[in-house]
Amino acid sequence: MANWTTCGQDIIEGDVIRWTEAVWKPTRRKKAKPVKIGTRKLVGQVVKADAEWLTVTLKRCEVEPAVGWWRTIPLLKGEARRKRASIARTAERLLWSDESAREAVTRPDNAPRL
Numbered sequence: 715m716a717n718w719t720t721c722g723q724d725i726i727e728g729d730v731i732r733w734t735e736a737v738w739k740p741t742r743r744k745k746a747k748p749v750k751i752g753t754r755k756l757v758g759q760v761v762k763a764d765a766e767w768l769t770v771t772l773k774r775c776e777v778e779p780a781v782g783w784w785r786t787i788p789l790l791k792g793e794a795r796r797k798r799a800s801i802a803r804t805a806e807r808l809l810w811s812d813e814s815a816r817e818a819v820t821r822p823d824n825a826p827r828l
Contacts, residue, residue: 721807723798725763726819730808731770732757733801737777737787752779752787758794768801770794 718732725731733756739749754777758770772794777787810816 717809718806719809721802721805723802725760725768725798725801725805725807726816727760727763728816728819729760730757730773731760731801731805732808733803733805735796735800735804750780751783751785752777754778754787754790756790756794761793763798766798768796768798770796 721729721731735754735756736750737752737754739751741748754775756770756772756776757774758772760768761771762769770793772790772792775789775791777789779785779787
């Protein structure tokens, strides 16, 4: 069984993360009110991470339409680029088999080990 933990902003390259995001109805009018048509539950591995953006290779995508929405919602495939702050609200990361190795990757070389 996989062990997941909340991660917030603490996401690095190589992490496997899962998060939930809203799906909005596409519109052509600029002044149209946004309509939430469902949610996506995504799982993927972080390929690139910088201070503001994450690039994630998607492994799984599950769609749950909102009550009353009758059309199919497209699944996402390939890579997704999302703001770190947006993902951090609902993100969980899969624990590494050796968390001390992850700590060694994230810790700067000159920082003292606790």
